[in-house]
């Protein structure tokens with residue numbers, strides 16, 4: 001099916017039967033028929049056209065920190081938006097603000113450090129979120145009272161149906177809690193502009209240090225996971241509800257409700273996608289039965305079922 005691909009795309013960006021567990025923080029998942037990691041926009045456009053013209057199904061991933069890949073993997077093509085599409089630079093806007101324009105493949109931690117180095121405040125909250133700019137915009141990632149939506153003024157994307165590049169500004173993102181309009185569109189996010197205020201570098205460094213300490217002490221960072229498994233319900237915190245329902249440490253195969261932070265489902269070693277899905281469902285059912293609260297997964301499940 002992919003016989004002609006190396007005539008069109010550079011062979012060094014293509015991998016066949018690629019284990020997806022190597023491309024996500026959960027370390028779970030079967031193989032993708034084909035995984036392409038474009039190094040520039042030209043290669044990304046060629047990849048998208050190749051798949052569109054042959055009717056090949058595509059899945060987009062960034063740093064794989066909010067996804068759970070199926071044990072059967074992905075039939076079709078996974079397009080990984082990595083550091084090759086992650087250039088970033090600071091544009092001085094005026095004496096009060098500056099703008100960082102970052103490619104979708106840049107890691108949030110890098111953009112947060114770039115802001116700190118330029119004495120720009122706002123993105124301190126993002127220093128410990130292990131996602132890419134594209135994934136963070138799509139998910140409206142947030143932590144510790146900060147959210148991507150507070151700083152993104154504009155983003156660009158590739159329409160996979162037409163291969164045209166467009167921009168979205170301000171309200172067009174329709175950001176809300178862990179949501180952006182990109183979640184309903186067949187597009188690939190290419191870049192985002194972050195408008196940041198000039199601030200005091202020592203204060204920025206101190207805030208990043210404190211938030212990093214907080215994460216280390218509260219989250220099970222020593223185990224593979226995809227972060228918080230559930231969205232925050234309207235009436236409280238998922239982790240608190242899960243703990244109150246006696247689910248701390250609940251285990252199925254290699255997947256477990258972390259006893260350090262009940263909002264995290266961790267891979268204790270050799271967990272399968274089915275193990276994680278079993279834990280998710282068990283937690284949802286138990287919390288609903290005991291409290292009436294519906295927990296909605298934050299993790300996005302990808303692949304064959």
Ligand SMILES: Cc1cc2nc3c(=O)[nH]c(=O)nc-3n(C[C@H](O)[C@H](O)[C@H](O)COP(=O)(O)OP(=O)(O)OC[C@H]3O[C@@H](n4cnc5c(N)ncnc54)[C@H](O)[C@@H]3O)c2cc1C
Pocket residue numbers: 025059060061062063064065066067081104128129130131132133134135136137138139140141142143187188189190221225226227228300
């Ligand atoms: C230890 C840990 C801590 C975490 N802490 C937080 C936290 O504090 N706050 C928080 O919000 N999240 C947190 N997360 C979850 C995760 O890091 C964020 O959701 C992050 O924004 C996902 O980015 P990603 O690049 O890894 O996206 P992926 O997981 O690769 O993808 C997520 C979704 O975005 C889509 N996508 C990715 N890139 C693009 C693109 N360029 N164009 C179009 N679609 C795209 C994918 O198709 C998928 O649907 C944590 C995860 C871990 C493992």
